[in-house]
Amino acid sequence: MYRTHNCGELNSAHIGKTVTLSGWVQKNRDKGSVIWIDLRDRYGITQLIFDEARTSETLMALAKTFGREFVIQATGKVIERSSKNPYLSTGDIELLVTDMRCLNSSKTPPFTIEDETDGGDTLRMQYRYLDIRRNPIKSNLIFRHRIAQLVRNYLSEQNFIEVETPVLIKSTPEGARDFVVPSRMNPGQFYALPQSPQTFKQLLMVGGMDRYFQIVKCFRDEDLRADRQPEFTQIDCEMAFVEQDDILETFEGLTRHLIASVTGNQLGAFPRMTYHEAMRRFGNDKPDIRFGMEFGELNEVSKHKDFQVFNSSELVIGIAVPKANDLTRKDLDQLTDWVKRPQIGASGLVYVRCLEGGSFKSSVDKFFDQEDLKNWAKITGASEGDIIFVLSGNTDKVRTQMSALRMEMAERLGLRDPKVFAPLWVIDFPLLEWDEESNRYHAMHHPFTAPKPEQMNLLQSNPSEVNANAYDLVLNGNEIGGGSIRIHDKATQSQMFDLLGFTPEEAKSQFGFLMNAFEFGAPPHGGIAFGLDRLVAILGGQETIREFIAFPKNNTGRDIMIDAPSVIHKAQLDELYLDLQPLE
Numbered sequence: 005m006y007r008t009h010n011c012g013e014l015n016s017a018h019i020g021k022t023v024t025l026s027g028w029v030q031k032n033r034d035k036g037s038v039i040w041i042d043l044r045d046r047y048g049i050t051q052l053i054f055d056e057a058r059t060s061e062t063l064m065a066l067a068k069t070f071g072r073e074f075v076i077q078a079t080g081k082v083i084e085r086s087s088k089n090p091y092l093s094t095g096d097i098e099l100l101v102t103d104m105r106c107l108n109s110s111k112t113p114p115f116t117i118e119d120e121t122d123g124g125d126t127l128r129m130q131y132r133y134l135d136i137r138r139n140p141i142k143s144n145l146i147f148r149h150r151i152a153q154l155v156r157n158y159l160s161e162q163n164f165i166e167v168e169t170p171v172l173i174k175s176t177p178e179g180a181r182d183f184v185v186p187s188r189m190n191p192g193q194f195y196a197l198p199q200s201p202q203t204f205k206q207l208l209m210v211g212g213m214d215r216y217f218q219i220v221k222c223f224r225d226e227d228l229r230a231d232r233q234p235e236f237t238q239i240d241c242e243m244a245f246v247e248q249d250d251i252l253e254t255f256e257g258l259t260r261h262l263i264a265s266v267t268g269n270q271l272g273a274f275p276r277m278t279y280h281e282a283m284r285r286f287g288n289d290k291p292d293i294r295f296g297m298e299f300g301e302l303n304e305v306s307k308h309k310d311f312q313v314f315n316s317s318e319l320v321i322g323i324a325v326p327k328a329n330d331l332t333r334k335d336l337d338q339l340t341d342w343v344k345r346p347q348i349g350a351s352g353l354v355y356v357r358c359l360e361g362g363s364f365k366s367s368v369d370k371f372f373d374q375e376d377l378k379n380w381a382k383i384t385g386a387s388e389g390d391i392i393f394v395l396s397g398n399t400d401k402v403r404t405q406m407s408a409l410r411m412e413m414a415e416r417l418g419l420r421d422p423k424v425f426a427p428l429w430v431i432d433f434p435l436l437e438w439d440e441e442s443n444r445y446h447a448m449h450h451p452f453t454a455p456k457p458e459q460m461n462l463l464q465s466n467p468s469e470v471n472a473n474a475y476d477l478v479l480n481g482n483e484i485g486g487g488s489i490r491i492h493d494k495a496t497q498s499q500m501f502d503l504l505g506f507t508p509e510e511a512k513s514q515f516g517f518l519m520n521a522f523e524f525g526a527p528p529h530g531g532i533a534f535g536l537d538r539l540v541a542i543l544g545g546q547e548t549i550r551e552f553i554a555f556p557k558n559n560t561g562r563d564i565m566i567d568a569p570s571v572i573h574k575a576q577l578d579e580l581y582l583d584l585q586p587l588e
């Protein structure tokens with residue numbers, strides 16, 4: 005037997021017992037006549053003691069040979085420690101070793117296996133198995149397991165069935181590029197890896213499964229933005245005989261349950277906001293509502309006052325940054341440069357200091373008097389001690405720019421408290437968005453999303469006005485879930501493909517199976533998918549999803565531990581007939 009106990013469970017109740025532990029050498033402190041070894045496993049650390057008075061010479065000599073990360077097995081008697089460690093669950097005891105063996109030796113690890121390690125990102129990824137021995141990663145993985153289990157239990161309780169869907173499929177257009185897999189048995193043909201199980205979960209509804217979920221890997225071959233993974237995990241869900249409200253309520257319940265399990269706090273009903281309102285108030289379809297700084301639209305009170313910059317702008321927006329009046333001139337110059345960087349792209353930054361006693365001092369005092377600035381303060385909700393920042397320009401651009409500035413200020417002011425959870429539903433997304441590049445409409449969510457029934461008549465005449473029965477769940481400024489009510493009849497689905505620029509032949513060849521299924525009694529249905537990686541990271545109070553994935557890829561999509569992707573042999577390539585004529 006390798007062990008009778010683990011390294012985290014022994015305490016004063018075990019004093020006098022003989023036990024066997026197995027684990028890794030965290031530390032070996034050799035003081036000559038006394039040696040202490042910290043033995044570590046997944047559950048904790050137990051101190052082993054060897055001393056000249058009580059330990060045999062052979063064992064003393066053996067103990068001296070154990071370096072960091074050696075795997076050893078030790079049997080001994082649990083004794084009370086003379087100097088206790090209140091920070092360790094096993095800190096009251098130590099193990100006086102009577103028998104021991106080396107199970108495996110270890111090279112010196114390339115970085116320290118400590119909470120704060122000296123290993124850089126690349127080294128940690130290359131030796132991820134050593135990184136996983138560190139507490140922060142270990143506990144993140146355990147946390148992820150706990151969340152996944154809570155999800156499984158909660159949804160199972162609600163009558164959801166977990167069904168696996170295939171991984172080798174045909175491309176489903178969800179806006180990203182597919183990873184493709186050549187088929188040896190079908191020369192010149194390819195599978196695609198699922199960007200999501202979207203069409204399959206809809207077919208499960210046609211199959212009468214009624215409530216489905218799956219914790220499932222999805223794949224998107226996108227240019228990797230910061231902290232995105234080419235393969236990621238979704239909690240994918242679908243329900244039949246539901247309207248939007250049913251779905252929002254069900255998954256609000258799940259999210260509330262997760263937050264309560266993690267924090268102990270029962271949140272009330274989640275606020276709901278339409279897409280247009282979110283854009284108007286926060287310039288963003290995933291607003292962080294843990295703090296204020298809502299947009300005040302200043303067109304009415306800032307135009308036609310000889311300030312040409314505003315006069316020529318479509319939209320003038322201000323935000324009141326709380327207690328920011330202590331920003332120095334230098335800080336403000338630096339912020340002006342920040343908004344002018346190409347990534348943000350603003351042309352300049354106007355500011356108003358809200359002084360004690362109710363007066364104002366602004367960077368545009370030449371053009372606006374105290375009465376004007378008072379109006380700005382009223383509209384942005386600024387009070388004494390705040391600073392109002394104003395940006396202007398084209399509506400969409402200025403909203404995006406102001407949203408970035410709002411987030412930056414919140415970050416600097418410490419208003420993005422990871423322990424506070426502020427969820428919100430964003431609803432009523434537009435069904436379509438016009439894409440300048442391809443000169444056609446794209447589905448804002450995906451092509452299976454149903455238009456608002458009352459707007460069906462606009463689908464032909466004014467498609468860009470039509471809203472969708474689509475919703476996102478936003479948590480602390482991150483989209484953690486998104487879904488929609490689906491189209492479930494062939495005529496509407498064909499009409500949608502037509503709007504999206506598919507010829508009837510293309511629609512048939514790509515989605516004939518779905519439209520056929522709609523002709524065999526498809527029930528009304530809808531669903532949602534959560535990004536598990538990000539959800540877990542946010543619930544864990546962190547932002548980097550990589551820290552919650554056992555073997556993540558780096559930001560060029562490589563796994564640097566196994567060195568993938570990699571070139572393959574010619575023989576392997578030849579078998580795949582990759583040189584056959586492609587479709588035009």
Ligand code: ASP
Nearest residue numbers: 200202487488531532533
């Ligand atoms: N399949 C969608 C996605 O991956 C989610 C959904 O509509 O359920 O974003």
